[in-house]
Structures are given as structure tokens and as C-alpha cells.
Amino acid sequence: MNVNDDIPFNRNFPLQPNVVDEVAPGVRRLLCNNPSPFTFTGSVSYIVGKGKVAIIDPGPADEAHAEALLNAVRNETVTHIFVTHTHNDHSPGTARIKAATGATVYAEGPHRASRPAYASETRSTESGADRNFRPDVTLKDGDVVSGEGWALEAVTTPGHTANHMAFACKDRGQMFIGDHVMGWSTSIVAPPDGSMIDYMASLDKLTQRDENLYFSGHGAEIPDAIRFVYFLSRHRKAREASILHRLAKGAADIPTIVRASYIGIDPRLMGAAGYSVLAHLEDLVGRNVVATDGDPTIDGVYRLTGPLA
Numbered sequence: 001m002n003v004n005d006d007i008p009f010n011r012n013f014p015l016q017p018n019v020v021d022e023v024a025p026g027v028r029r030l031l032c033n034n035p036s037p038f039t040f041t042g043s044v045s046y047i048v049g050k051g052k053v054a055i056i057d058p059g060p061a062d063e064a065h066a067e068a069l070l071n072a073v074r075n076e077t078v079t080h081i082f083v084t085h086t087h088n089d090h091s092p093g094t095a096r097i098k099a100a101t102g103a104t105v106y107a108e109g110p111h112r113a114s115r116p117a118y119a120s121e122t123r124s125t126e127s128g129a130d131r132n133f134r135p136d137v138t139l140k141d142g143d144v145v146s147g148e149g150w151a152l153e154a155v156t157t158p159g160h161t162a163n164h165m166a167f168a169c170k171d172r173g174q175m176f177i178g179d180h181v182m183g184w185s186t187s188i189v190a191p192p193d194g195s196m197i198d199y200m201a202s203l204d205k206l207t208q209r210d211e212n213l214y215f216s217g218h219g220a221e222i223p224d225a226i227r228f229v230y231f232l233s234r235h236r237k238a239r240e241a242s243i244l245h246r247l248a249k250g251a252a253d254i255p256t257i258v259r260a261s262y263i264g265i266d267p268r269l270m271g272a273a274g275y276s277v278l279a280h281l282e283d284l285v286g287r288n289v290v291a292t293d294g295d296p297t298i299d300g301v302y303r304l305t306g307p308l309a
Helices: 063-072 094-101 196-207 224-249 254-261 267-288
Strands: 021-024 028-031 044-048 052-056 077-082 104-107 145-149 150-156 165-169 174-178 213-216 291-292 300-303
Touching: 028 063, 028 267, 044 063, 044 077, 044 213, 052 145, 063 094, 077 094, 077 145, 150 196, 213 224, 224 254, 224 267, 224 300, 254 267, 267 291
Parallel strands: 052 077, 077 104, 174 213
Antiparallel strands: 021 028, 028 044, 044 052, 145 150, 150 165, 165 174, 291 300
16 A cells, blocks of 8 residues: 555756755745755755845755855845754754854744653654754744745644744745645654644644645745645545554554555665654554553554454
């Protein structure tokens, strides 16, 4: 069962590293040269406005990318820096850009887990967290920050991380969506860093909004974005169904579930897939659909609590 078949992924993204591309009026983007199975062709930074500008997601601690960003805004003033979340491919470059520009840094807050770690957990998640990041200004859902010719509304979108925040340009119908929605692949949700319960609620929240063009942290822009969000939500529900289908055959550990549910997966992503399965299992255990001995952890063995309806 390959539940990726229902998503119209777009893996065509020919942008070259550190080349300035105006993707929409008043929106420029630069690709960092950090490709991997997790980052696709690399992390994307955005420049909003002209003259007095904002930078969204300065990227990793990569000097070549920082220099390209600074060259892109030469003879302009960077007044704001926004950070969608604190993974190592998005936020560590903030300190370098702030030092060079004096811009004020805005984000939801420092890195934190979606839940406390269980005492029985012996392994950390796959994602690398930037635990040194501290914004100058912490934003709440609905806060609006304005600059010269633009205004961005803070939209809390926890799930990929607890502090994930998107930024909506409401008058243009655009949203800088970070890693919550990506057009090339599904997002990793890896407990305790991430939460599937929060992720699904954030997807539902996006469908209630009007922005229909997303600029993602990796890959191309996403037109008809709300329809794409519905595809993602349906995909996650299909993933849950595939997990339950495997457990209907008997108790299983997470590697066994991954092999049954992720057909043809890149072997380098097996660990990440395991944590995404764990995120679903946490939700299912919380709903008393699935049981395990002790805490729901990556090393647990899982079984149905009763027959499927």
C-alpha cells in the first residue's frame, strides 16, 4: 500500500544555490546549497519587500548562503528577520544575518519539544534542533508585523515542531509556510520534537484561511494550496489506516510497520519514517485504539485494543 500516490507532489525545482529569484512581486528567494534526503535540493530563504526588507528563514550556519543573502539585499536595509521554526536547516543562520544588519528577529519562541520526554526513551528524534536560537520578539497567533509595503500575520502551526509558525501576507493571499507544508514531500513529524495531533490540527486550521499560494521552506511554491492541504490531510489519515491494517494482523514493532506501510522508501529515510509512525501511534494510543506496554516509544511493540470497526 503506497499512500503517497494520492498527493500531487512537484519535484521540479530547478533553482540553483544562491541565485536570487523573484518568485512573485515583492518576494525573492535564494536556495542554500544543503541538499539531502531531508532537505530536497536545499533550504529556501525569502526576502520580502523592496528597499526596507524582511528576510524569512536565514537558513543553516552556512557562510556562502549568508553572503549570498547579504549580497541580494545590498543597498537595501534589512529591518526584520522572521524564523518559522528552529531546525538546523532554518534558524542558525539568523545570528550571522542579524550581526550584519542589526535587524530585529521575530519568531514563536525558542526550541521546545511538543511533550516531555519519557523516562523510558533511549533515543532522540531524527531532526536536529537549534537550541541556541532566541528571538528578539516572540509572536502570538494573530500578531501582525508591518514593514515598508508589506504586513505579515503570525499563524501558529505546531506539529513539525512545537514552535512552528507560518507568516501570512493576507492582502496578497500568500503564506510563508516553512516546513509545515511542502510540495515535494510530506513533512517529518518526529516525537517528542513534533506531534501528529498538533500537525493534523494545524492542517485543519489552514483550510479555514484564505491564503492559497504557499512559499515553502524546501522546494517550489505551492499554488492551489488549500486543495493541497486537503491532499496532505487525506494522506495522513491513509497512513493511519495502513498502520491499523498491519496491526490487525498481529502485534508489531515500528520497523515492521514501516516495512509494511512505506513501499519503496529511500533507505536513508527509514529512521525518519519510523518516527512518523511513532507520531501516529502516540495519537492512536491516546485514543485507546492501540496499546503498548509502557510509554509509546520508538522501541515499543504495538497492538490493537480491539477489532477494527
